[in-house]
Amino acid sequence: MSKRPDPARRSERSRQAVLEAARELVSELGYAKVSIEAIAARAGVGKQTIYRWWRSKGAVIFDAFLALSQVGDSITLPDTGDIEADLKLVMRATVAEFADPAFEAPIRALNMEIINDPDLAAQYREKLAGPVDEAKKARLRSAQRAGQIAADADLDLALELLYAPLFQRWLHRSGPLTPQYADALVELTLKALRPA
Amino acid sequence: MSKRPDPARRSERSRQAVLEAARELVSELGYAKVSIEAIAARAGVGKQTIYRWWRSKGAVIFDAFLALSQVGDSITLPDTGDIEADLKLVMRATVAEFADPAFEAPIRALNMEIINDPDLAAQYREKLAGPVDEAKKARLRSAQRAGQIAADADLDLALELLYAPLFQRWLHRSGPLTPQYADALVELTLKALRPA
Numbered sequence: 001m002s003k004r005p006d007p008a009r010r011s012e013r014s015r016q017a018v019l020e021a022a023r024e025l026v027s028e029l030g031y032a033k034v035s036i037e038a039i040a041a042r043a044g045v046g047k048q049t050i051y052r053w054w055r056s057k058g059a060v061i062f063d064a065f066l067a068l069s070q071v072g073d074s075i076t077l078p079d080t081g082d083i084e085a086d087l088k089l090v091m092r093a094t095v096a097e098f099a100d101p102a103f104e105a106p107i108r109a110l111n112m113e114i115i116n117d118p119d120l121a122a123q124y125r126e127k128l129a130g131p132v133d134e135a136k137k138a139r140l141r142s143a144q145r146a147g148q149i150a151a152d153a154d155l156d157l158a159l160e161l162l163y164a165p166l167f168q169r170w171l172h173r174s175g176p177l178t179p180q181y182a183d184a185l186v187e188l189t190l191k192a193l194r195p196a
Numbered sequence: 197m198s199k200r201p202d203p204a205r206r207s208e209r210s211r212q213a214v215l216e217a218a219r220e221l222v223s224e225l226g227y228a229k230v231s232i233e234a235i236a237a238r239a240g241v242g243k244q245t246i247y248r249w250w251r252s253k254g255a256v257i258f259d260a261f262l263a264l265s266q267v268g269d270s271i272t273l274p275d276t277g278d279i280e281a282d283l284k285l286v287m288r289a290t291v292a293e294f295a296d297p298a299f300e301a302p303i304r305a306l307n308m309e310i311i312n313d314p315d316l317a318a319q320y321r322e323k324l325a326g327p328v329d330e331a332k333k334a335r336l337r338s339a340q341r342a343g344q345i346a347a348d349a350d351l352d353l354a355l356e357l358l359y360a361p362l363f364q365r366w367l368h369r370s371g372p373l374t375p376q377y378a379d380a381l382v383e384l385t386l387k388a389l390r391p392a
Contacts, residue, residue: 032312108311114368115304115311116228121369129370156371157380160361161388165353168360172310173317174325175352184353192357192388 017043018050022064023106031061031109058113062120065110066127075135083143084190090136091162091182098170099177111171133159150195162189213239214246218260219302227257227305254309258316261306262324271331279339280386286332287358287378294366295373307367329355346391358385 021042025034036057040047054060078086097103114121136159143149149158165185169175217238221230232253236243250256274282293299310317332355339345345354361381365371 030312111311111367112308115307116226118369125368125370129368154380157361157384160364161357161384164360164364165356168356168363171307172321172325173314174321184350188353188357188388191390192384194387 014043014045014049015053018045018053018060019064019067022060026061026064026109027102027105030105031112034061036060058117058120061106061109062113062123065106075132077135077139079139079142081146083139083146083148084186086139087162087186087190088183091166091186092179094163095166095177095179095182098166108171147195149190149193153193158189158193161192162186210239210241210245211249214241214249214256215260215263218256222257222260222305223298223301226301227308230257232256254313254316257302257305258309258319261302271328273331273335275335275338277342279335279342279344280382282335283358283382283386284379287362287382288375290359291362291373291375291378294362304367343391345386345389349389354385354389357388358382 018039021039022034025038025042029038034057036047036050039057039060040050043050050060054063077090080086098107110124114124133156137155140149140153140155140158144151144153162185166177166181169181170177175181214235217235218230221234221238225234230253232243232246235253235256236246239246246256250259273286276282294303306320310320329352333351336345336349336351336354340347340349358381362373362377365377366373371377
């Protein structure tokens, strides 16, 4: 048996250490105060190691966040046949997630990157938002088949109606994030989508 | 007549020069690349002059933006008696504004500040978003009196339903900003708010 180090494995260990360091530092210091130098020091790697894989601080933090919210291939929303109850369950969980201080720093950091960098915004849509939206739309389609949502409803717009108010309220800190708020968004959206 | 310089007037000239320099530089370089040094150089003032009035780059750029979108005391929305037509007019104008490349840089810079700084977020709500929202709610109240919107509708939530999807679509660059989009948002929102 050889005792040579395995470069691929060592490389993957360094990559994971960098991602973990980035997550920790963003949570401790906030996005603005985190530097590539600090991430390298915390991860125990050289700056050049980071720049071999990522082109900017934003790109590292984006990947750190992406790894955190591992989107599986098989996201599905609950489907009890009652679209209102199912959406309220999902929206209450989403509102609780946004209201959780532990999610605050990385999600805000992610949004900073998305605002500033159209390429990262496209990556975010492709890798993260896209698959999740597809799962949500599958549930809405099931509700369309059940006659609970208008057959001609624009489902992309439906998702915006449901989630964008929560996102904006969180981003601008313009109102409370409560279970009642989650329910109100579901009720208004379903009223807007009701069949004629 | 005295020829002594007027310190108050000179001071105000410097302030205006700083705000104009900040606006120009954000539009030319993007928020991330603008520094206090560059603003001071362009405005022809010392860095210490800027720090006398503002505590950070973000605060300067926030004020520069605020001065640009001077919110008068007397904003009113059109009221022809037809809430759908009036809101479509307003939303089409808002969508066009967001789609205008000239607004792109300062509005994105403003949002960066709001995400990062809860104090600036509060200022933004008080000085900018608040008065505009009040004007919009006055129009919705008029529609409530006319029986076009449910009397018990939550008007803050109504505004979120109407504007947040546009805001998120613009911020994440996740879809086209068209007059058709403006109309669709108005139609869905009014359906959600319809009296029973």
